[in-house]
Amino acid sequence: MLQNNELLKxxxxxxxxxxxxxxxxxxxxIHEKEIFGLIGPNGAGKTTVFNCITQFYKPxxxxxxxxxxxxxxxxxxxxxxxxxxxxxxxxTFQNVELIRELSIIDNVLIGAxxxxxxxxxxxxxxxxxxxxxxxxxxxxxxxILKKLGIYERRDMLxxxxxxxxxxxxxxxRTFMSDPKLIILDEPAAGLNDVxxxxxxxxxxxxxxEFNCSVLLVEHDMxxxxxxxxxxxxxxxxKFLAIGNAKDIQKNPLVQEAYLGKxxxxx
Amino acid sequence: MKxxxxxxxxxxxxxxxxxxxxxxxxxxxxxxxxKSSTIITIGGTLIFAIAALGLNILLxxxxxxxLGTAGFMGLAAYLSAYLTVDLSLPFELSLLIAVLIPxxxxxxxxxxxxxxxxxxxxIATLAVSxxxxxxxxxxxxxxxxxxxxxxxxxxxxxxxxxxxxxxYYLIVIVLxxxxxxxxxxxxxxxxxAFNAMRGSESAASAMGVYSLKYRLIxxxxxxxxxxxxxxxxVHFIRFAYPSTWxxxxxxxxxxxxxxGGLRSIYGTVLGAFIVFAIPDLFLKQIPxxxxxxxxxxxxxxxxVIMFYPNGLINIGYDLKKIWLKIRKxxxxxxx
Numbered sequence: 066m067l068q069n070n071e072l073l074k075x076x077x078x079x080x081x082x083x084x085x086x087x088x089x090x091x092x093x094x095i096h097e098k099e100i101f102g103l104i105g106p107n108g109a110g111k112t113t114v115f116n117c118i119t120q121f122y123k124p125x126x127x128x129x130x131x132x133x134x135x136x137x138x139x140x141x142x143x144x145x146x147x148x149x150x151x152x153x154x155x156x157t158f159q160n161v162e163l164i165r166e167l168s169i170i171d172n173v174l175i176g177a178x179x180x181x182x183x184x185x186x187x188x189x190x191x192x193x194x195x196x197x198x199x200x201x202x203x204x205x206x207x208x209i210l211k212k213l214g215i216y217e218r219r220d221m222l223x224x225x226x227x228x229x230x231x232x233x234x235x236x237x238r239t240f241m242s243d244p245k246l247i248i249l250d251e252p253a254a255g256l257n258d259v260x261x262x263x264x265x266x267x268x269x270x271x272x273x274e275f276n277c278s279v280l281l282v283e284h285d286m287x288x289x290x291x292x293x294x295x296x297x298x299x300x301x302x303k304f305l306a307i308g309n310a311k312d313i314q315k316n317p318l319v320q321e322a323y324l325g326k327x328x329x330x331x
Numbered sequence: 332m333k334x335x336x337x338x339x340x341x342x343x344x345x346x347x348x349x350x351x352x353x354x355x356x357x358x359x360x361x362x363x364x365x366k367s368s369t370i371i372t373i374g375g376t377l378i379f380a381i382a383a384l385g386l387n388i389l390l391x392x393x394x395x396x397x398l399g400t401a402g403f404m405g406l407a408a409y410l411s412a413y414l415t416v417d418l419s420l421p422f423e424l425s426l427l428i429a430v431l432i433p434x435x436x437x438x439x440x441x442x443x444x445x446x447x448x449x450x451x452x453x454i455a456t457l458a459v460s461x462x463x464x465x466x467x468x469x470x471x472x473x474x475x476x477x478x479x480x481x482x483x484x485x486x487x488x489x490x491x492x493x494x495x496x497x498x499y500y501l502i503v504i505v506l507x508x509x510x511x512x513x514x515x516x517x518x519x520x521x522x523x524a525f526n527a528m529r530g531s532e533s534a535a536s537a538m539g540v541y542s543l544k545y546r547l548i549x550x551x552x553x554x555x556x557x558x559x560x561x562x563x564x565v566h567f568i569r570f571a572y573p574s575t576w577x578x579x580x581x582x583x584x585x586x587x588x589x590x591g592g593l594r595s596i597y598g599t600v601l602g603a604f605i606v607f608a609i610p611d612l613f614l615k616q617i618p619x620x621x622x623x624x625x626x627x628x629x630x631x632x633x634x635v636i637m638f639y640p641n642g643l644i645n646i647g648y649d650l651k652k653i654w655l656k657i658r659k660x661x662x663x664x665x666x
Contacts (some may be wrong), residue, residue: 146537147536147541148539149537149539150537150538150539155537156537158534162533162537163530163531164527164530166526166530167530171523175524175540177520178524179538181520183520185521185548188516188520188521189512189515190512199519238538
């Protein structure tokens with residue numbers, strides 16, 4: 066079902082909320098080690114596509130083929146939300162979803178949840194293997210925080226941290242599971258210009274260092290055009306165009322969706 | 332000094348705390364500082380602290396409310412009394428059964444929690460607790476109904492007959508172990524999963540936390556601790572009446588963890604002392620406050636929620652901050 070370097074193939078994806086077709090027969094393919102952007106005007110159904118991939122919504126129709134960590138091709142539709150991360154897909158949220166009462170490093174460690182092998186009892190008794198396991202992941206989390214430049218804040222509570230830091234913590238959390246595909250929901254929302262520039266660098270760095278693909282939904286066009294290898298534009302849940310930044314900018318359908326159509330009657 | 336701080340592991344804190352609690356019967360025996368009746372009050376308080384610790388796992392860490400703690404505690408108490416007195420089973424075996432049966436029931440309630448949340452879960456658990464209380468009244472062949480069920484001090488391993496003081500030590504040991512294990516669990520992967528579930532259900536499931544599993548674990552842990560407390564209660568107080576396991580007791584558990592501190596292990600014990608021991612030991616001596624301990628708890632909850640949402644356990648830390656501020660102010664003035 067998947068060609069050589071294809072990672073995620075979306076086929077005929079459709080979902081309707083009542084009478085509204087939020088996503089309508091959408092198909093596109095993400096390749097390995099690709100930074101893929103999904104764009105569209107407000108209400109185009111971008112986040113809905115995300116939620117379908119991560120199984121927060123169950124699509125009415127369509128297939129989501131994904132080459133998982135074990136290089137098996139699976140259909141994501143068959144999975145429950147909490148099983149998706151085990152296949153190698155991990156996401157961030159539009160409105161940062163962190164646990165405010167925990168320290169930054171503990172929040173990052175939640176990303177390693179599925180990797181823990183020891184059970185409740187060995188953790189409760191602090192058996193050597195549980196202690197060792199905890200130490201391994203703590204070290205990994207510290208390494209990631211160092212890379213993102215927020216290592217010094219590791220023991221601070223998430224509550225009260227600036228927004229830019231919170232976004233980084235959420236990113237750090239996704240890296241803990243060694244994903245094949247990271248899905249970023251509006252990573253630049255609420256960031257200032259400098260932070261957005263840094264983010265573009267970080268996204269490329271993610272791809273190169275963690276050897277994974279990145280799928281992002283974003284409103285900040287500069288970021289999308291700057292960082293994405295391939296861009297897919299949608300409107301009203303329907304496919305408009307796919308291509309690199311230049312193709313998309315030139316595409317008349319995309320221009321129409323964003324800027325409106327010239328009226329021929331006048 | 333820094334090395335000393337690093338060498339001091341959390342478990343040592345719990346053990347020290349236990350040793351501190353263990354001195355109380357000695358003080359009663361060898362000095363006149365503490366009356367021997369005080370041991371009953373403090374022992375009872377520690378028992379309630381064990382159950383409250385379970386509720387803290389459930390409400391504090393996992394964000395799931397339960398007003399059924401009293402019912403589960405009562406069920407374990409009656410079971411243990413029935414098994415040791417009527418069926419003459421050894422204490423250890425009856426403890427196991429008396430913890431197991433309520434835990435199965437608690438896990439079933441956990442299943443309900445998948446479908447209903449917040450206020451509705453509170454009502455559902457309250458209903459379970461009330462059903463249990465009614466059962467205690469009606470099933471006279473086990474519970475002896477309104478006349479109350481009597482039990483004996485524990486007989487350990489079939490040979491060591493404990494008395495009041497040694498049962499108190501047993502309670503301290505159980506409490507310290509419960510605190511220690513809770514601390515370990517809540518500061519590891521499972522605790523983080525609970526926190527994630529409370530903080531953001533969607534983030535938790537995106538990170539692979541299976542809600543069903545962790546909700547059931549949370550309910551199981553809470554019921555295990557409540558049942559342990561029930562068993563300790565019936566073998567320490569040696570009586571159980573149906574009226575003990577009412578809504579007020581469940582609400583008292585809630586009060587303990589809110590006043591003491593949600594997600595705080597020492598806070599839970601502090602809360603138990605504030606809610607149970609202080610009214611019993613001090614306020615009851617003052618005629619006017621005799622009937623008012625109820626009211627006091629209510630007022631205390633309101634005050635704590637308004638001004639101290641993190642619980643009174645943080646008061647030491649805050650006082651230190653104020654003290655440092657004052658000292659700095661004084662230094663500035665003298666300069």
